[in-house]
Amino acid sequence: xxxxxxxxxxxxxxxxxxxxxxxxxxxxxxxxxxxxxxxxxxxxxxxxxxxxxxxxxxxxxxxxxxxxxxxxxxxxxxxxxxxxxxxxxxxxxxxxxxxxxxxxxxxxxxxxxxxxxxxxxxxxxxxxxxxxxxxxxxxxxxxxxxxxxxxxxxxxxxx
Amino acid sequence: xxxxxxxxxxxxxxxxxxxxxxxxxxxxxxxxxxxxxxxxxxxxxxxxxxxxxxxxxxxxxxxxxxxxxxxxxxxxxxxxxxxxxxxxxxxxxxxxxxxxxxxxxxxxxxxxxxxxxxxxxxxxxxxxxxxxxxxxxxxxxxxxxxxxxxxxxxxxxxxxxxxxxxxxxxxxxxxxxxxxxxxxxxxxxxxxxxxxxxxxxxxxxxxxxxxxxxxxxxxxxxxxxxxxxxxxxxxxxxxxxxxxxxxxxxxxxxxxxxxxxxxxxxxxxxxxxxxxxxxxxxxxxxxxxxxxxxxxxxxxxxxx
Numbered sequence: 486x487x488x489x490x491x492x493x494x495x496x497x498x499x500x501x502x503x504x505x506x507x508x509x510x511x512x513x514x515x516x517x518x519x520x521x522x523x524x525x526x527x528x529x530x531x532x533x534x535x536x537x538x539x540x541x542x543x544x545x546x547x548x549x550x551x552x553x554x555x556x557x558x559x560x561x562x563x564x565x566x567x568x569x570x571x572x573x574x575x576x577x578x579x580x581x582x583x584x585x586x587x588x589x590x591x592x593x594x595x596x597x598x599x600x601x602x603x604x605x606x607x608x609x610x611x612x613x614x615x616x617x618x619x620x621x622x623x624x625x626x627x628x629x630x631x632x633x634x635x636x637x638x639x640x641x642x643x644x
Numbered sequence: 645x646x647x648x649x650x651x652x653x654x655x656x657x658x659x660x661x662x663x664x665x666x667x668x669x670x671x672x673x674x675x676x677x678x679x680x681x682x683x684x685x686x687x688x689x690x691x692x693x694x695x696x697x698x699x700x701x702x703x704x705x706x707x708x709x710x711x712x713x714x715x716x717x718x719x720x721x722x723x724x725x726x727x728x729x730x731x732x733x734x735x736x737x738x739x740x741x742x743x744x745x746x747x748x749x750x751x752x753x754x755x756x757x758x759x760x761x762x763x764x765x766x767x768x769x770x771x772x773x774x775x776x777x778x779x780x781x782x783x784x785x786x787x788x789x790x791x792x793x794x795x796x797x798x799x800x801x802x803x804x805x806x807x808x809x810x811x812x813x814x815x816x817x818x819x820x821x822x823x824x825x826x827x828x829x830x831x832x833x834x835x836x837x838x839x840x841x842x843x844x845x846x847x848x849x850x851x852x853x854x855x856x857x858x859x860x861x862x863x864x865x866x867x868x869x870x871x872x873x874x875x876x877x878x879x880x881x882x883x884x885x886x887x888x889x890x891x892x893x894x895x896x897x898x899x900x901x902x903x904x905x906x907x908x909x910x911x912x913x914x915x916x917x918x919x920x921x922x923x924x925x926x927x928x929x930x931x932x933x934x935x936x937x938x939x940x941x942x943x944x945x946x947x948x
Contacts (some may be wrong), residue, residue, distance in 0.1 A: 507948055517838050533946065568899070571892035573914035578939045619946055622899055631946035632902045638854070639942045640872070641911035 492522050492565075499565040499621040502629045503527055509596040511560070511590070519583040521576060524618075525563040526588035534633060536619065537642055542606035560591035561619040564634075568625075581636045586616045599628075615639060621634060654830055655708050655836070656700070662708040662719070663700040665822070669717075677716060678857050679707050679892050681877060688821065701888035704860075706848040709839050719837040720830065723796030729827050744825045749815035756816065757906040841861035850938040858884070865904060870913065880943065882913035889916045915940035 496514060503525065512527035535543070535556070547554055562584060566572070573611040616636040623629050653669040655662050664670055664681070673679045685698040703711075711717035820826075842848075844867055851858060851868070857875055858868040866883035883905050887893055895913070905912035920936040 529948075533948065541897075564897055570895050570896050572898075573890045574887055574894045574914065574939060574941070576916075577890050577941055578918070581941075620895075620898075620943070622895055630899065631948050632899060633942075633944045633946050635942040635944075636939075637942075638882075638913070638940055639911065640908060641905070641942075641944060642921065643909070 491567075494526065495565045495567055495623055496523055498623050498627055499525060499563060501620070501627060503563065506629075515589070517583060517608045520580060522565075524580075524584070525561070525621075526560055526591070528560050529558045531620075532558045533561060533640070534559075536613075536615075537640055539606060539609035539613075540643070542609065546604060546606045554606070559614075562586045562588055563621050563631075564618045565623065567623050572639075574638065577634065580618065581616050584616065584618075586614045587611075607629075651716070652832060653711055654715050654832075654902075655703060655719050656722045657719050660705040664703065665700045665824075667699060670699070671717070673711065674874075677678055677709070677711060678852055678855065679703065680857055681707060682860060684922050685760060704844075704848070705839065705842040706845045708822050708848060709841060709845055710852060711769065712839055718832040719835055719839050721837050724829065725830075725833060741826055745820070746815070746816065747819075748818045752818055759929055761793050843888070844886040845935075846938045847884065847915040847940070850915060850940065851884065853948065856881075861885075864908060865901060866912070869910075871928070880910055882935070883908075883917065884913040887916045889912055889918055891916070898943055905943070906945035912943040913940055914943070 500512060500514070503512055508530045509527040511528075512525060514526045515526055517524075539608050543554055543556075564580065617639075620632040620634050621629050622632065646879050651669075651672055653664060653673055654666065655664055657663075663684070664673070670681075673681075681701040683697040683699065684691040685700055687698075700913075708717070708719065712719060740760050745768070762924045819937045828937045848858065848868070851870055855873070857871040857873065859871070859875055861868040861870075862881075863869070864883040868882075868884040869880040870882040870884050871878045871880050883901065885901065897910070901912040901914075915938055916938040
């Protein structure tokens with residue numbers, strides 16, 4: 486694995502990229518003993534991921550309500566990586582085992598006290614949310630590309 | 645996928661490949677075990693055919709292993725099986741087989757005769773239809789026919805042929821394409837032939853246990869294309885790769901596969917089996933058939 490300096494630099498590149506290119510807010514670096522390196526979490530300007538089944542639930546709910554349901558962004562995990570790195574399934578498993586599905590402070594943003602908070606489509610933001618991490622892959626020219634990695638079988642989105 | 649336990653699928657191992665020749669078995673494993681496998685049979689006259697293939701189907705080693713582990717099939721090493729069965733045959737079986745060959749040749753002759761009769765009937769029909777339409781040409785044709793007959797030597801062969809036709813017509817030669825009539829009732833070999841556990845087996849078993857169907861994934865650069873049901877009814881959800889638990893995978897491979905998957909509306913799935921820890925006692929769920937827990941991860945482009 487790369488040296489600590491390298492990882493710090495990598496994290497910084499991703500932090501800056503998220504903040505200035507993708508307009509993320511509330512970005513924090515998250516360090517934990519059980520993690521092989523620091524993770525980042527933050528709030529994107531718009532919602533990044535909707536599970537296909539959640540999408541179906543939302544459409545059903547919208548049809549019933551007769552109006553569009555605004556989709557607030559969710560706090561997401563980010564794992565900074567360099568493109569030349571090599572990761573084994575064991576390492577990914579270790580990262581997933583060390584984190585919670587919802588990053589710290591992520592649950593506070595959810596309006597849980599409203600009426601009908603137990604509606605089917607809302608559960609995807611809480612109890613039904615699976616573990617997912619954004620892989621921020623940094624290249625030497627400081628290009629950062631983002632990929633979702635999910636824990637377990639997660640069916641693809643209908644894009 | 646509740647499976648009736650009675651049926652034992654014969655998986656023929658020929659030159660290290662696992663083949664199933666019985667169409668009923670093929671239907672059975674597809675319906676009850678979610679195994680599609682690949683049709684590989686070509687016509688003898690067209691060995692370069694690569695479309696519309698037929699029996700036999702070829703199984704992956706992990707598919708064959710799965711059937712054996714579930715008690716739904718057995719492996720038969722066809723080379724040793726044939727040799728041992730052929731060496732114990734007596735004169736009566738030999739006679740029966742020769743009789744069977746003769747019957748096949750008779751059937752072939754019958755088919756030829758029928759074809760011939762059909763063609764002749766067709767031609768006669770044409771000749772009858774022609775004179776009414778174009779009389780001049782028919783006249784010309786008859787003239788030329790007469791001409792040629794003038795210069796030709798008389799045709800004795802037609803008469804001699806009919807007279808010298810033997811009592812028993814010479815039957816066409818037939819090349820047997822299977823040894824099924826030679827070994828009429830295939831039985832499971834004893835002792836049972838073992839099958840090694842392929843490296844992909846844990847991931848394959850994990851997917852199969854969850855009702856997923858797989859087809860070879862080479863066209864998307866993976867080990868499998870994974871379908872949520874029968875491939876006749878669904879598009880693939882994943883392209884899947886199996887890795888070792890501690891095998892380091894280049895990020896570029898993950899990114900490339902993830903991107904490819906997203907481009908074809910799939911997710912890139914990779915999985916590995918966690919080795920069973922020493923002294924853990926439990927069998928780790930037994931998901932991989934005696935192995936440890938299988939972890940899978942899916943990668944998709946994030947769209948940002």
